[in-house]
Amino acid sequence: MRNLHSFRSHLISACLLVFLPAMLLAQLPQDEPDLRSAREMAPVDLTGTWVSVITEDWRYRMVTPPAGELHGLPLTPLAEDVMNAWDPDVDEAEDLACKGYAAPNLMRLPGRARISWENESTLEIEYDHGEQTRLLHFDGIPPADTERSWQGYSVAQWERQTTLARGIGFFGVGGGLGDLLGPLEITTTHLREGYLRKNGVPFSEGAVLKEYIVWRQDTVTGADWFSLISTVEDPVYLRGLYIRSSEFRKEADDSMWSPRPCSVR
């Protein structure tokens, strides 16, 4: 009898021990919205000055390539016609020198990016080459009255790398590796028609620019880097997704900051 009593006590205690946390968990808000600002949530500090290191497509980035050169571009026939008609003198005369400095091409150009928080939900990227400024808005969709511009309207979010198998079940252990705030994802619309390369390779107003900033630390030198991985979709001028990735290294200060205006040459 004493054994039975003892068994009951053990059973109740053990059940409480096992299931109490589960009951508590049930009371916890699941997937509760994160109320921190974008700045507070930032998994990494991107602020500072970053220099573009031009090791790829050098001849298309450091120099304006000749008209008609289209290596490595998934262009539609219409885009090729537009590209072949490119006349830098016309762009200059019509005050369109910044067509090659719009968001889809700006950070492909050799230059420095100065990144700072304009406020708790807006990250600012100033670019010295072309003297352009991009604003990355973490607080929602573009306002209805957004006008088209070279830099368009950019919506940003810290991308959440997640696994569905965040198992609480006994056998889910090992499947759940939790969440990770990863790269910065940026979607830009409301672009003014411009160039994907300075030699007149066009993108249309319907283009959507999607970018990711992925940071890393050089395991050997300790330098901070980020890749800007950029994709452009354009129903008018591109046959498919156009992808490029550009490399930036952090500098100690902005002493090398050197603004230069847009140029068609």
Next chain:
Amino acid sequence: MKSILKNFAVLLVSLQAMLIGSLAFAQSGTGGGVYEADLQGYWYNPLYEDNRDRGEGPYIGDYLGLPLNEAAIQAAEAWDPTILSLEERQCNDYAADYAAHSIGNQAIWKEVDPFTNETIAWRLRLSWMGGQRTIWMDGRPHPPEGAPHTWLGFSTGEWVGPTLVVTTTHLKNTWLRRNGVPRSDKAYVVQYFTRLGNLLTIVDHIYDPIYLTEPLVRSSDYIFDPAGKMGTFICETVEEAPRDLGVVPHYLPGENPSLTEFYEVFDLPIELMKNGAEMLYPEYLNKLEAMRND
């Protein structure tokens, strides 16, 4: 009865420990383990960057965008492309670093321990030459310095945030660009693999104490192709040109006739050929403008 009770208690306590572990993890928000992205699948290489270099091939003498020292430029100037017609070189594999920035697609899969389900290794098959890389994830050390060097080297990896960081040593000497710009067998490479939805970006940091004045950093992008399938790559050697035994095509210093063609075709200053790392940075624009205005 005591024994049953004892066993039952042990079982419950074990279950409890598992549950508490799960709870603690679930609440951590940033993960209690190492995040491991799924890199598996067939990855199509669209060649949107450095298209000419990676596709039809670069011009002889085009060293733009590479932080080369004088020894590298000398070696590149001595390079004769007909060397590739030597039978013993016709089926050379692409090295691990060049392969990522070359023409082929890649298939990636992982090997897991059947008991723990931990990833033992990532395997990469390259469509060009069919080379297969292994990236060991089980913490094994790199071989000693004197171990043999191979085209694909010896690679180990670890996850840092959403990125697989891969260190490769024991590489054979090869080229950085398919026009004879050399990379030595003293070089080692750190690669950063990041998957973003249907995109995979591989960033190479190449450290070469023999030929580079600073690490060469370049990236390559791939698109997930769910219907992609690796074909068979067979390379057979043939005698492409009659040649005396032991002849190795090359140019002696000052004798390469093809070095300036690239600069003439694209109206670029010939000085660019020797400017090394300084040409990688925005301030070089000023020097370039001055050269072009002369």
